[in-house]
Amino acid sequence: MVFLQLPKVTKKTQQREGQFLYHLDLDCFFAAVEIREDPELAGKPVAVGGNRETRHGVITSCNYIARKFGLHAGMPINKALDLCPDLICTGRHHSLYRDVSDNIMSILSSYTDEIRVASIDEAYLNLTSEVENEYGGDPLPLAKQMKTEIYEAEQINSSIGIGPNTTIAKIATGEAKPDGIKFVPPDTIIEFLTPLSVRKMSGIGPKTTESLKRR
Template identity: 40%
Template sequence: MRHIIHADLDAFYATVEQLDNPELRGKPVLVGGRPESRGVVATASYEARPFGVRSAMPMRTAVRLCPQGIIVRPRFTRYREMSRQVMEVFREFTEVIEPLSLDEAYLDISGAVNESEGRWPLGVALDLKRRVKSQTGLTVSVGVSVSKSVSKIASDLDKPDGLVVVPPGDQADFLAPLAVGKLWGIGPKTAERLKAEGVDTIGALAEQPPEWFERMFGQRANSVRLRSIGLDDEPVNTERITKSVSSETTFPDDLGDPEELRRVLEELAGGVAGSLERKGLQGRTVTVKLRLADFTTFTRQSTLPSPSNEPGPIQELAWRLFSAELTTGRTFRLLGVGVSNFAEPDEIRQLPLSIEGDFRAYGTGLGWPERAPQA
């Protein structure tokens, strides 16, 4: 029998700041940009949340709701470092890990559970929480069940420092009273549509006939119906086919200085090149992702003459793509660099590269994952 953990670090960015700076402990911390520069909240500490502050809220709104909040600029290098430490703790329990973001992952702990020796899912989860706390100082909320979707819902029900275990066979009863919007794959718009049909809870959803699911969800009908009763056999994915390698950063404050933007761009491109080299990949297509101060988001891409994982050509082409978008008064909220269209192993050649020649820019890129920093 499978046993799946969904682990979610509590108020990750804010907690890291409180760990590193004892003066912030017990105080409302707002990690993000400055309110006067149209910054947004990346994460709010649990001391700030009773005031109504939440992630992705404009910082000026957060300050109005919580005037005593202490604004701290994000340090993503530090957060990545702490995330790696947590993942190392997870590997003490299993190698079957699917990271979702810096602060969130699925773990298949089936191999760590041995009921005949007293190693129950609850005990494994408690041990995991204890080790994360003792080795990193962070708290993690954990949901445990036989499926990914139920475990994810469970981990969110008792935050912070939560632990919810759903015994095998109890999935449907566990889900039934919960709001339908908590079900994996039911977004706010779908939840409103279901509410208009008189379906407010997951239990009410599960009671609908198959033809109703067909009408409401089309091709997704069967998967939604099964998840509504807690049946989900999707595996914890440790390996995925790499179609692109990318890196992006969201600025605490809108940025318009060309020299600073170029520095960030070259750092991102250099990091992507390093990742390509470590993975043994060489790519042809370079893409830059841009988000303006008004949240308009678009990409620009072009192709190298030959596949590469060298920093120089990737940085040079990325800058040429980006510099074409620099205009007076334009400021940027997010910047990213990606490489895709990988060469097959037998195509890879060590050739000197130049980006002189054919140059194309497109309005759509390489299917960049839209994941804003959250914790």
């Protein structure tokens, strides 16, 4: 089943207030799957990708323990090992990641047909009618239910951001990590965004950030 062909969360739905749009992201997804498969990796700095012996390659994903050393996706493994000498590097198992992702996206699709899969580890859902009709306008119980169902099925943690549009929902997810939920009601958007770096906005990178700082 390919949910990428069902992009019902559209630009029009992004703009309407009074909606409950959810963004769900699987925390450190590739690394989380590797740790699930090998429980002895739990509690240790783990990165997917790269070769310890040759010190070649780049990190595809790393867990939060590794991130405390400054590691991140895209970092050359040579630099990563300098920052974290005890880093454990695993191979990539893409078919396994896809199977886990497909199962999780199937779980999400059981909540609504208004789902857009953004990547192997994230999706947007429009759950406005469900929240209003079944939960009295409170979006948090449904988010908790989704997280619990995903963890029970695949032992993978997830974070969820909820807002009136997909941009706010995605930023909220970043603030909810790891393994949390963040709801931003429409009347709190300015308060929510004000203390955040402009880097939180999709499409704004280091160069644009520096340019904005000079203005």
